[in-house]
Amino acid sequence: MAQPNHDLTAPTAGPATTAWTGTTTGTTTGTATRAAAPAGDVLGAYLRAQATAFLRGLRLHEEGGADAAGGADAARGLRGAARRIGGCLATFRAVTEASWADALRTELAWLSSTLADEHAHAARLARLMDALHRLSGSPEVPAPRGAAGSLTVGSARAGALLERQLTLARTRAHSATLHALGSSRFHAVADAVAVLASEVPLDPVAARGRVGDVLVPLAAVAETRLTAAVGALTAAPPSHPYDPGHDGPWDEVRRLLRVHRYAREALGEDVARLAAAGEALDRHRDAAEAAAASATAARTPRIAPATAYALGVLHADQRHEVEAARRTFRELWLPAAAVP
Numbered sequence: 001m002a003q004p005n006h007d008l009t010a011p012t013a014g015p016a017t018t019a020w021t022g023t024t025t026g027t028t029t030g031t032a033t034r035a036a037a038p039a040g041d042v043l044g045a046y047l048r049a050q051a052t053a054f055l056r057g058l059r060l061h062e063e064g065g066a067d068a069a070g071g072a073d074a075a076r077g078l079r080g081a082a083r084r085i086g087g088c089l090a091t092f093r094a095v096t097e098a099s100w101a102d103a104l105r106t107e108l109a110w111l112s113s114t115l116a117d118e119h120a121h122a123a124r125l126a127r128l129m130d131a132l133h134r135l136s137g138s139p140e141v142p143a144p145r146g147a148a149g150s151l152t153v154g155s156a157r158a159g160a161l162l163e164r165q166l167t168l169a170r171t172r173a174h175s176a177t178l179h180a181l182g183s184s185r186f187h188a189v190a191d192a193v194a195v196l197a198s199e200v201p202l203d204p205v206a207a208r209g210r211v212g213d214v215l216v217p218l219a220a221v222a223e224t225r226l227t228a229a230v231g232a233l234t235a236a237p238p239s240h241p242y243d244p245g246h247d248g249p250w251d252e253v254r255r256l257l258r259v260h261r262y263a264r265e266a267l268g269e270d271v272a273r274l275a276a277a278g279e280a281l282d283r284h285r286d287a288a289e290a291a292a293a294s295a296t297a298a299r300t301p302r303i304a305p306a307t308a309y310a311l312g313v314l315h316a317d318q319r320h321e322v323e324a325a326r327r328t329f330r331e332l333w334l335p336a337a338a339v340p
Contacts, residue, residue: 034211034212034267035210035211035212035216036210037210037211038207038209038210038211039095039206039208039209039211039213040200040202040206040207040208042215042266042267042268043092043095043096043200043207044200044207046088046265047085047088047089047196048198050081050085050088051081051085051193051194053080054078054081054085054197055190055193055197056077057074057076057077058074058078060073060074060077061074075118075119075177076119078112079112079115079116082108082111082112082115083262084262084265085193085196086104086108086109086112087258087259087262087263088262088263088266089104089105090105090259091219091221091222091259091262091263092215092218092263092266094203094214094218095206095207095214095218096200097201097202097203100201104189104192104193107192110185111180111189114176114180115180117173117176118170118173118174118176118177120173120289121166121167121170121173122166122170123286124289125162125163125166125167125170127290127318128159128293129159129162131290131314131318132155132159132162132310132314133155135151135155135313135314135317136151136152136310137152151310153306154304154305154306154307154309154310155310157303157304157306157307157310158294158307158310158311161297161300161303161307162293162297162311165293165296211267215267216267218263219264219266219267222256222259222263223260223263225256226253226256226257226259226260229249229253229256233249233250234246234249242291242319244292247284247288247322250281250284250288250326251285254278254281254284254285257274257277261274261275261278273332276332277333280325280328280329280332281325283321284322284325284326284329287319287321287325288318288319288322290318291318291322294311294314294315294318295315297311298312298315
């Protein structure tokens, strides 16, 4: 298959990425400088920088494909750049050529999802194995009623069952990733990002507006959506602490928080608090998906009672992790949200 002409040495954003952050020492002056900058310059600089990061990740992935650790890091870089580009194209769509932005955002979402699957299965297996090891040695976990043994009786078999199921899923995801990276669809996406690294298709009118008049209001819309989604979250009823039906709204908050963070990042703002809150929601997702995997394994026909017990304890442990992640998010988010 002919290789696409990806510009892996696309120029970095250079001075354009820092011009709008302000060179003065005062925060107020720097903010005023950013607000007065042309919207197209600021958004274009950010998108070009992320496109360059995408191409760098692609180059590293191609060079270190045989290195599992290097390949994982490269894929992570690709996903991060793809999400940032896609998120900003969604938030600041009015400043770009809309049809181009919509098409590229769709393709980047497909690519990010495809690249994430293999990593997700591997991370889920590692998480569950670590939890099983921790729980099997814990004196706080009681033995199943009527059994003389403890959790260790079923943990080894439960671990073997989870490893078989998740390794199979990971292998399938790996094959899908390889197929995607060799497809004409991926090459078209990579070519589009290579063009983006040097030229951003912008709306000529909106791009001339000031950041404070154009980008800031658009970013505020993303923040409003996030605030509404956070406000809609409800605590799980005490009688149903493990109800996965409550996970969906939290996943939506995680998605909206990411979009909001990328928008603020593009504006040159400090996003440390948003990043920490996002990490809590990532832990929420990881624990919820791990709990679901243990529940799926527990439904395997004809497994031994000790194995089913171990999987049940594992499921409960991961649902407790879900609740802990929710508490962490609220501690990070609510105090700041209460500030006028």
